[in-house]
Amino acid sequence: MTHYNLIIIRREGESEIKQAVPKLAWISCSRLMETGWQAVELSPLRVNAVCFGIMRTELWDGVPEEHRNAMYENAARSLPVGRIGEPEDGAEAFLYLMREKYSTGQIVVVDGGSTLV
Numbered sequence: 001m002t003h004y005n006l007i008i009i010r011r012e013g014e015s016e017i018k019q020a021v022p023k024l025a026w027i028s029c030s031r032l033m034e035t036g037w038q039a040v041e042l043s044p045l046r047v048n049a050v051c052f053g054i055m056r057t058e059l060w061d062g063v064p065e066e067h068r069n070a071m072y073e074n075a076a077r078s079l080p081v082g083r084i085g086e087p088e089d090g091a092e093a094f095l096y097l098m099r100e101k102y103s104t105g106q107i108v109v110v111d112g113g114s115t116l117v
Helices: 014-019 021-041 065-078 087-099
Strands: 005-011 046-052 107-110
Touching: 021 046, 046 087, 087 107
Parallel strands: 005 046, 046 107
Antiparallel strands: none
């Protein structure tokens, strides 16, 4: 029975995707392999990762409000879900991985569908 859980946080930026799609494929593949390797090596510890897209967090507080709001609006228009992420969206991914006792080596992507467009 697994009693411990390690969740790795990954952040992916929209500009990273648009600047280097082939690089993104390589990065995603290597991240998946890294998470999977850690899950095997550290078993019975469960190892999973959460990758975030753009989220409305204090990370952006240093950006002037006008620019920040424009960035949020532009990002929301480009996402299939039509909005940017909220901290609660990320928290749900963590809660899922903490509660799900049968998952290990998984990457949960919380990005509003940005990896699809």
